[in-house]
Amino acid sequence: MTTELDEIIPVAETWSAGQVLDWALARYGEHVAIATGFGIEGMVLLDMAAKIKPGLKVFTGDTELLFPETYELMDRVEQKYNIRIERLYSDLTPEEQELKLGPSLWARDPDLCCSIRKVEPLRRKLASLRAWVTAIRRTQTPERAGVRKVDWDVKFSVVKISPLADWSRQMIWSYALSHGVPYNPLHDRNYPTIGCTHCTRAVKSGESPRAGRWPGFGKNECGLHSSAPPVPPAIRVSASGSED
Numbered sequence: 001m002t003t004e005l006d007e008i009i010p011v012a013e014t015w016s017a018g019q020v021l022d023w024a025l026a027r028y029g030e031h032v033a034i035a036t037g038f039g040i041e042g043m044v045l046l047d048m049a050a051k052i053k054p055g056l057k058v059f060t061g062d063t064e065l066l067f068p069e070t071y072e073l074m075d076r077v078e079q080k081y082n083i084r085i086e087r088l089y090s091d092l093t094p095e096e097q098e099l100k101l102g103p104s105l106w107a108r109d110p111d112l113c114c115s116i117r118k119v120e121p122l123r124r125k126l127a128s129l130r131a132w133v134t135a136i137r138r139t140q141t142p143e144r145a146g147v148r149k150v151d152w153d154v155k156f157s158v159v160k161i162s163p164l165a166d167w168s169r170q171m172i173w174s175y176a177l178s179h180g181v182p183y184n185p186l187h188d189r190n191y192p193t194i195g196c197t198h199c200t201r202a203v204k205s206g207e208s209p210r211a212g213r214w215p216g217f218g219k220n221e222c223g224l225h226s227s228a229p230p231v232p233p234a235i236r237v238s239a240s241g242s243e244d
């Protein structure tokens with residue numbers, strides 16, 4: 001017996017980004033939210049979704065290590081689209097992380113740092129939702145090449161919707177510029193993708209757009225869209241600050 005999702009998955013591949021969003025917001029109502037890291041793809045997704053459903057739910061992983069330009073963009077987005085962005089935080093502040101695991105974890109074990117600051121907060125958030133909408137595209141990284149527009153997210157046990165899966169970078173920028181979408185000024189300073197300050201640099205001429213992320217590490221993903229290992233229980237901290 002096939003489930004509704006089994007039937008929708010192949011059909012959704014024929015839909016435009018707008019049709020995917022229409023379906024997702026109607027199908028899951030209060031139980032779906034938009035995830036964005038405020039890169040250019042996330043801004044396009046937000047703009048499209050806000051036009052379909054004003055006041056939609058939006059969240060972001062705030063590692064507390066983002067660029068000032070990113071925080072400033074969040075403020076602009078809240079004003080322009082009249083939304084409140086829910087910020088997901090790690091149980092550990094950067095200072096607590098340093099006390100517990102030593103200085104500059106991102107320079108020694110970025111997978112663990114991403115798990116603590118990004119993946120685990122997302123896992124807690126997704127436990128309250130039936131579906132999440134992401135701005136990932138197939139051509140961004142090898143790990144994203146197989147992304148489907150509607151899919152079951154095995155890692156987080158929730159429906160994952162990626163309306164921009166088949167968009168090119170050129171299509172994204174064309175939409176952003178023609179619709180007056182606000183974006184991070186770092187994009188105009190050779191930062192094609194933007195994450196935390198410690199793990200993002202400007203790219204040089206001829207480098208791939210992802211070359212500025214985690215330079216020096218063979219790392220393409222923070223673990224939100226791949227199967228990075230979860231945080232070992234021994235270092236998890238509960239909301240009250242005590243060990244699990």
Ligand code: SF4
Pocket residue numbers: 063065105106109110111113114115117118195196197198199222
């Ligand atoms: S991008 Fe870098 S600083 Fe940010 S959570 Fe991942 S490893 Fe840590």
